Amino acid sequence: MGMVVNSFQSRENNLMEKIHLSFSPALSIYNQAVLERSKPIQLFNNLEIDENGKVNILFKLEGELTGHIICSFSIEDKVITQDELFHYQSIFTESMNILLGKFLTQLEEETGLMSLISSPRLLTNNKFITEIDSFLHAIKLKTEYQLLTMQNSFDCTIYINANNKNSSKV
């Protein structure tokens, strides 16, 4: 029994390491913005995402990893107009799309786990976030990045809530 538990823990740790390795440490986004990792992959228990001062984007995760990825972008303490907010939101959304696409492509090379993301959806209230938090997900990992543009920098957090349908691959 001890050996089965250790084997499970070892596979989960291995997957976490592969997930960390599959996230690019830095990315240039069409020479107009840069994403830089500010914190490595960590476990989390609950999605404590405040809707105040945050823009939250949802991607569905489908394939051998299934679940949701929530990308949260902080505009707290930023003095920006509504037009600027739409502009930065668009840069953030596409940056996350690119980061996650490269992540899943690299993850498949590392682990053989094949997964895709949906097109992004803007979350306008926390109700859906609360719902996702209530699902049973074996994988609850987060990482943090800084999105740097010419004029501003923003803290971004990526929350992965997923289950691995093919745990024998890792």
Next chain:
Amino acid sequence: MEVVDNYRILIVDDSDFSRSSISAMLDDPRYNIIGEASGAKEAINILVDRKAHIAIIDIVMPEISGIELAEKIKESFSNTQIIMISSLSQENIVIDAISVGASDFLQKPFNKETLINSIEKVISNIEEA
């Protein structure tokens, strides 16, 4: 096939930022951006009105995917060449793109040189046909 002075290009991507970035990379008299569409229906409406030599199409889009759009374009606008783009580049994604007749596939993010090389490759195919 007749060589033309400039090539008519349609950009299809649900991201405003992606469309404007791609459009900025193609700021050259050789390329004429005839329209930018945020989805498949808008893309088809543009093509009905203004024919394109090349359509640059994002694969993952809401409602109708880039792959489905490419199939529709091949059926109704067979002279329009397609370059598919995506942040994902797993083998099955690239195979899907090729199977619907895309002339090239680019993983995002790509730089100007990569995009221009791809477009010029497609243009040389058009001119040789």
